Each structure stands twice: as structure tokens, then as C-alpha cells.
Amino acid sequence: MSTDATPDPYREALAFGQRLQILRQRRGLTQDQLGGLVARSGSWVRSLEAGRLKTPKLPLVLRLAEVLRVRDLSDLTGDQSMHVNLFTGPGHPRFAAVREALNALQLGGGREAPPAAHMSARLSRAWQARHSAPNHRDVVGSLLPDLIRDAQAAVRAAATIADRKAAQAQLAETYFLAQFFCAYQPDAPLVWRVAERGMMAAQDSEDPHAIGLAAWLTTQAHRESTHLDAADAVTLETLRYLEPLLPNAGADVRAVAGALTVEAGLTAARRGETGTAWRYWDVARRLAETMPAGYFHPVTSFSRAVIGAHAVTVAVETHAGGESVRQAARAEAEAIPSRPRRARHRIEQARAYHLDRQPDVALATLAQAHEAAPETVQYNGHARRIILEEAEAKNADRRRRASELAARMGLLTA
Structure with a gap:
């Protein structure tokens, strides 16, 4: 095998910093970008990758794993005793x-x-x-x-x-x-x-509704794989296709256009483009207000009830702790008729509270999400990361509650 081949962090015995560098590069992130996404500096990432700093404690390792979308926590740590799936469920x-x-x-x-x-x-x-x-x-x-x-x-x-x-x-x-x-x-x-x-x-x-839905799902797959340019290409091209149809379109096609507009905002938020993200969200909000009262799209969940939930995600993705909590307080989960979508909104609220350093409220909100739709929480990487992090908390009561929730989810099963 060529000696200049890129090491595989899933096979080779590498130090934490080396694994971090390989996984970061595979995601197309700079050191400054990765540092910003975990509230650290680019120089901190450089020092970590160079081995000048020790492996961070578990809460920060979990944040890095979340950003890098690792398949298993051991892929980042190299510790084969830490087989914890984050963004891949147990099957x-x-x-x-x-x-x-x-x-x-x-x-x-x-x-x-x-x-x-x-x-x-x-x-x-x-x-x-x-x-x-x-x-x-x-x-x-x-x-x-x-x-x-x-x-x-x-x-x-x-x-x-x-x-x-x-x-x-x-x-x-x-x-x-x-x-x-x-x-x-x-x-x-x-x-x-x-x-x-x-x-x-x-x-x-050749059905505009079906084409819009296919684009909506493809955009999400690209963004979760951190292919943000590809996500934008699909979203914006499909919106250009749908736009001339909207004046005479039914509610379902207009809802798909609204859902795609939200996706454009969420991709901008993932990039840290706060103003652009909120502009897309505001366009989607105005479109949601034109939908019939009580309307709820069966695939995208686009509706008046859900547009507030999207605001929470925009704030969280742009790492605005105070704003995310304000949006979480405004967006009422009980107005969302779908159990899994309601649970997902609770998870986004929990992310907001956790970002704002309110871990007890975050755990309580995740417990509500679990009550609404246990399988949604079980397979959600953000929920799993918060629960695992708080299971290591110094506060004994919080550690107990997080561990109990993790046990109900089967989270620590290899």
C-alpha cells in the first residue's frame, strides 16, 4: 500500500488529534470553522490536532462528534470501549x-x-x-x-x-x-x-408537488452530510422551478415551497450566515400565514404551527443562546398535531436550553419529547449528545435523571 495514503481513523491506531484532523478534513471544515462550531478558537483546534493539548473531557468530545457526524464515538476517540452510536441508531x-x-x-x-x-x-x-x-x-x-x-x-x-x-x-x-x-x-x-x-x-x-418533496428530502440529506453547497443547489434550483407555478398552485405545492424556503434558511444557519437564515425564515413565515387555518402538510409538516419551531432551529444552529431560548418560549409544541414532529420540536427546544446553559430545563424538555414519540428521541443525535453529556454532570441529581433517560432509550447499548 502507498505510504502517502490518507490514514483511516476507523482502522489505524491514531492519537485523538490525528483522528480529529482526518475527520474534520473529510467534512470539509477548516480549523477555524470547527472551533467556532464548538465555541472554541481555530488555534485551540490546531493545538489539539498537533497533540499539544490533552483529549478534552467527554462533554466537549460529544460536541465535536456531533459537528463531525461521526458514526460511533469510538471513531473519534479511538477508545474501543466507547461504542456509542450518535447519528446512527441501533437498527x-x-x-x-x-x-x-x-x-x-x-x-x-x-x-x-x-x-x-x-x-x-x-x-x-x-x-x-x-x-x-x-x-x-x-x-x-x-x-x-x-x-x-x-x-x-x-x-x-x-x-x-x-x-x-x-x-x-x-x-x-x-x-x-x-x-x-x-x-x-x-x-x-x-x-x-x-x-x-x-x-x-x-x-x-412531472408532478411539481412530488418534485418539490424529493428536493426537500435530498436537501436534508446533503446538509446532514455537511454538503452545504449541494444542499443549496438543490433547494434554490427547485424554488426557481416552483416559483412561477405558485400563483395558481394549491395549498400542498405552496407548502412544499415554504418548506424548501425553510431548508434554505437552515443551510444558511449551519454556515453561520445569521442574516440570510432569518430572511429565508421570514419569507417562509409569510407564506405559512397564507395557508388555510388548521392546514398541516402530511410530509413536510409545513404549517402555521410549525413555523415557530423552525425559528428555534435557526437560532440554535447560529449558536444564539438567548435568542434560541426566546424562540423556544414562543413556539408552543402542543399546537403541532404530529407526534414525531412535536417530539422533534421538543428536542430543538432542549438544544436551545442546553446552549443557554440551562441543562435541567433541557433534560426536562427531552423527557417531554420522549413521552410524545420515544422513537424520535432514540434516533436523534442531538438528543443523544445532550443526554450523554449530562450523564457525566457533576450535579448528582442531574446525572441521575440523565442516566435514567438514557436507560429508557437504550442509549448506552453497544
């Missing part, structure tokens, strides 16, 4: 069956295609179950294998161009549901394959 019991359905190659006509109306009703029920069930991953995971096979069969059986386009739109929607389920599961390449299939099916359908 849902129904994941294997869903993956098998996604990976299967179905070329023949051995499966009878269901009527379009039947598929539409099943997809609607699946989205309703996702929003209403506390164990939403379990429910959706039980429905997906047959939905995937039937949606694929419907495309193959389409008799006319119009029928095929309609079937492609339903297939795209099925892939969107699968992408939600596959997120944070231990097979990152599968998430990207599903995202690409969803985009291809949406483009083949």
Missing part, C-alpha cells in the same frame, strides 16, 4: 424487511398492481399513522415492504403515459416514506439510494 427491528423490499429486483409481472385509488388511500393512512403513533417507526416499518412492492408493480402495469406518471408520483411518495424510516439506520448508502430513487420517480411523474 430498528423492522429495518431488515424494509431494506429487503428496497433492494429486491422486480422485473416480472408476478405481483398484481393495486388500483391507484387503493394505493392513494394506503399512503394516506401510512402518513396519518406516522404522525399519530408514538411508535411511528414500528407502524410505518410494518407497512412499507408491501407498499414498496405494490407501488413498483403499479408503475410496471401502467397502460398509458398519464397512468404511468400518476403511478410514478405514488412510487415517489412511497420512497419519501421509506426515506423517513431509513434515516439514522445503520446503512447510510441505502438512504442515498432511496433519495435518488425518489427524485427519479418524482421527475418521471
Whole structure:
């Protein structure tokens, strides 16, 4: 093997600083950028990578791991006794069956295609179950294998161009549901394959709503992989495509445009572009105010109720502690009808309180999130990081409460 090959931090016995440098470079971050994201200086990162500083304590290691999106805490620390998954969940019991359905190659006509109306009703029920069930991953995971096979069969059986386009739109929607389920599961390449299939099916359908949703999900995948330029390219190009359609569009297409505008703001916030982030959020807020009272988009959750939740995330992503707490106090979680979206909002509120050095309130808020939708908290890297950090707190009562919550989540299971 070439002696100038880049070391692999997942295999080689490297010092903490060397691992940090390799993982930082793989994420495309400068030392100054990484330092800013963990409230430290670029010179601190340089000293850490050069081995002039000791390995930080666990709370700061967890912050670094969160920013770098490491698969397992041991990938950063090198300590093989610290197998704690952060941004990859433990693997849902129904994941294997869903993956098998996604990976299967179905070329023949051995499966009878269901009527379009039947598929539409099943997809609607699946989205309703996702929003209403506390164990939403379990429910959706039980429905997906047959939905995937039937949606694929419907495309193959389409008799006319119009029928095929309609079937492609339903297939795209099925892939969107699968992408939600596959997120944070231990097979990152599968998430990207599903995202690409969803985009291809949406483009083949020529349905603006489906195309917008595919872009919305792809943007999130790019941003979570820290591919911020790619996230912007997808978001802004799709908004340019949708903009001339909006004056005559229905509520669902306008909601997708609003959700994409939020995504543009969240990407700007991730970059630290505070003014740009809030400008995009304000445009999305004005669009949300034009939606019918009580409207709630079944995929993106875009609505009047959720726009305040997005404000919390913008403030947190720009590391504005005081502003994030103010937004958290203004955005009422109980107004959000979806259990997983309500739980996610509670997690964002917890991030705000934790950023503002209110760890007791953060833990209490995470407990509320867990009550709303346990599986959402279990698979959320931000929630996991806060709980793990507070499980090491000096305060005995806080340490006990964090440990109890971690135990309920099965967080420390190898």
C-alpha cells in the first residue's frame, strides 16, 4: 500500500488529534470553522490536532462528534470501549424487511398492481399513522415492504403515459416514506439510494408537488452530510422551478415551497450566515400565514404551527443562546398535531436550553419529547449528545435523571 495514503481513523491506531484532523478534513471544515462550531478558537483546534493539548473531557468530545457526524464515538476517540452510536441508531427491528423490499429486483409481472385509488388511500393512512403513533417507526416499518412492492408493480402495469406518471408520483411518495424510516439506520448508502430513487420517480411523474418533496428530502440529506453547497443547489434550483407555478398552485405545492424556503434558511444557519437564515425564515413565515387555518402538510409538516419551531432551529444552529431560548418560549409544541414532529420540536427546544446553559430545563424538555414519540428521541443525535453529556454532570441529581433517560432509550447499548 502507498505510504502517502490518507490514514483511516476507523482502522489505524491514531492519537485523538490525528483522528480529529482526518475527520474534520473529510467534512470539509477548516480549523477555524470547527472551533467556532464548538465555541472554541481555530488555534485551540490546531493545538489539539498537533497533540499539544490533552483529549478534552467527554462533554466537549460529544460536541465535536456531533459537528463531525461521526458514526460511533469510538471513531473519534479511538477508545474501543466507547461504542456509542450518535447519528446512527441501533437498527430498528423492522429495518431488515424494509431494506429487503428496497433492494429486491422486480422485473416480472408476478405481483398484481393495486388500483391507484387503493394505493392513494394506503399512503394516506401510512402518513396519518406516522404522525399519530408514538411508535411511528414500528407502524410505518410494518407497512412499507408491501407498499414498496405494490407501488413498483403499479408503475410496471401502467397502460398509458398519464397512468404511468400518476403511478410514478405514488412510487415517489412511497420512497419519501421509506426515506423517513431509513434515516439514522445503520446503512447510510441505502438512504442515498432511496433519495435518488425518489427524485427519479418524482421527475418521471412531472408532478411539481412530488418534485418539490424529493428536493426537500435530498436537501436534508446533503446538509446532514455537511454538503452545504449541494444542499443549496438543490433547494434554490427547485424554488426557481416552483416559483412561477405558485400563483395558481394549491395549498400542498405552496407548502412544499415554504418548506424548501425553510431548508434554505437552515443551510444558511449551519454556515453561520445569521442574516440570510432569518430572511429565508421570514419569507417562509409569510407564506405559512397564507395557508388555510388548521392546514398541516402530511410530509413536510409545513404549517402555521410549525413555523415557530423552525425559528428555534435557526437560532440554535447560529449558536444564539438567548435568542434560541426566546424562540423556544414562543413556539408552543402542543399546537403541532404530529407526534414525531412535536417530539422533534421538543428536542430543538432542549438544544436551545442546553446552549443557554440551562441543562435541567433541557433534560426536562427531552423527557417531554420522549413521552410524545420515544422513537424520535432514540434516533436523534442531538438528543443523544445532550443526554450523554449530562450523564457525566457533576450535579448528582442531574446525572441521575440523565442516566435514567438514557436507560429508557437504550442509549448506552453497544
